Amino acid sequence: MDFKKFLTIALKDIRVLFQDRATLMIILVAPFALTLVLGAAFGGISTGNDSPIKDIPVVVVNHDQGAMLATQALNFGERLADALQHVGGLLRVEVLADEEQARARVRDGRAAAAVLIPADFSQALNPTNPAFGDARIKLTLFRDAGSAISADIVSAVVRQIVNGFTNADVAIYAAGKANANPLFLITQASAVAQDVATRSQSGDAPITVTTAQTTPGQSGPGFNLLAFFAPSMAVFFLNFAMAFGVVTILEEKDNGTLQRLIVSPTRRMTILAGKLGGTYVSGVIQIFLLIVATSLVGPLLGSKTPIWGTNVPALVVLTLCVVAGALGLGTILAAVARTRQQASIYASAGLILMGIVGGSFFASGDRPPMGIASQLTVNYWATSAYARLSQTNDLMSVLPNMAALLAIFIVCFGAGVYLFNRRLDV
């Protein structure tokens, strides 16, 4: 392949693309504007997680030594953890042994809260314990400041369960006393319950739930809507730019300039490579311009964390893979068409569908919104990769996404180039 001619063709296409105002509106202005509009419309561009009110991640560290109730060995800590598991799918509980590891999970944003159960939890709740009613145990809830609502939900559930334990204990205590004195239940149980209630309200209950939380801004970032919409819109419009960039091959055939290139002493693969290379570079430039623009605007709109993350080399590598995937997709969409008009129709319909299926318009975290169908789209793999990279700043965390994007590129691009090469026999 003649590299000088390849470069000439590619640079000409890049220059023509970026000189065309209508094209710039589509590839730069539209995604930028949509990012701002959608981010503002969904209420709070900056942190505040609360989109998935199910499967809230919680870690539990159970130091509870247990207690003997009559002849029964009980571990209320285990029962608390078990109860948290069965709150109708609301929480996703993981039990850890190490408290520091649990706190680290919260700081990293991988858990909304950590429930730290003290060693004497069961003892405090043991109604046969002579000190029952006098023991004061503090159960610690370590919350993620960046996931306020999720942490609140966890806190509410924990308190309810603990209160339930306390109330049950009162009943057992009262029943125990009743065994000794049948009148106790009538004359004293209500007084005991009243006493426990009073102590709870005054903060003097046997079990109190205390909270600590991560320092705002230093915790896991939670969910940042701008960090979702900026890449999702960038990728959505990138797909269009790539497809329409490839369609220019058919446009050149209609205009006769493709034929001019073919009758020049230039190999057909050089022509094709130049056209596709120019489209690829245009896509990379497009994404980086959007990254810069949204990064500059993000803090002005209240985004407390860099919406694309801080690992620039990783961002570059990921972007190269994203644009490759988009180019592959654009190539096959354009190559299956026989005419420019047909290609435009296929590309528009296909890419809008992929945007919807791939989750470009609604956040779903790491989960593909439509299962396998989403995983066939560049949109899903690219958007989730950018979101994860912005949180972890770790290129390794998006390796599966990059692999998927490169696989899409290889398959689609290969098939598309084969079809185009046949079409070059004009």
Next chain:
Amino acid sequence: MTPIIEIHNLKKRYAPNAESREGNLAVKGINLDIERGEIFSLLGPNGAGKTTTISMMSGLLTPTEGDVIIDGHSIVKEPIEVKKRIGVVPQEIALYPELSARGNLEFFGKMYGLSGADLARRCDEVLEFIGLKDRQRERIDTFSGGMKRRVNIGVGLLHRPLVVFMDEPTVGVDPQSRRSILDAVKELNRQGMTVLYTTHYMEEAEELSDRVGIIDHGELIACGKEGDLIQQVGEKDAILLKIGEKAAEALEIVRRVPGIDSATFEDGDDGKVRALAGRGRRALPAVLKALDDSGFLPQSIEVIEPNLESVFLHLTGRALRD
């Protein structure tokens, strides 16, 4: 001397489609040599196979059979070497509308391997030749049709080709621009370029060509100098005389004039006599004298010498423009 272009049994069959199960045989085996430095016109009606022939010769289409040797290089086996030596001026405007005239020349110049100072100089020369030096920085989409045609031609000449293929370059062009294009072709030939010029305009072929090839339904049905072709088909000069009344009597008088081979009434007009003669201009005075002696005064007189149109008509039974 070895011809600069040798065409050997060139054929092209297009892929089968709904209209043709076997595929259309657009070019049916053309054999032709073109000498270095000549202007050769390929004359034929629309759909005759001219563009398909040029497309195969320029490497745009792959021949189904046969080969084209240009300056000793085969288009089938050495397409890149051939393309270095040829320039192509397509029938349709093939330029980038977003680029300027100079931008188009520079871009395509690079595709032909030109660069640096040589490219700049050559662009200046071509812009001068096509008369657009003062508008070189303006975008093509601001140009008139004639101006675009000139740039279209300029791109084909940039790399100083040995041979230039011009595929109907004057179609849809105003008379002034047409004149400029024809003059440019002659100038290029004067500079030593071999020109293969396709057209369905007989007048262009007659004005420009050293030799003419007549193509119809994918076959080269005649080839040679214009005069030789006319003589080959035996076409005679026609003298047309509008007589009016008593035209039958006038017809008999004309038939008896020495030098007149035959005389009939013109098709569909009994008042008009068509007389054929080997040399119409020589026979005309005798015809007029004979009519005058008998008291006839023709209302109009016309001498039509045979041309390529009549050669085509003779060979195919159809007019070039049918």
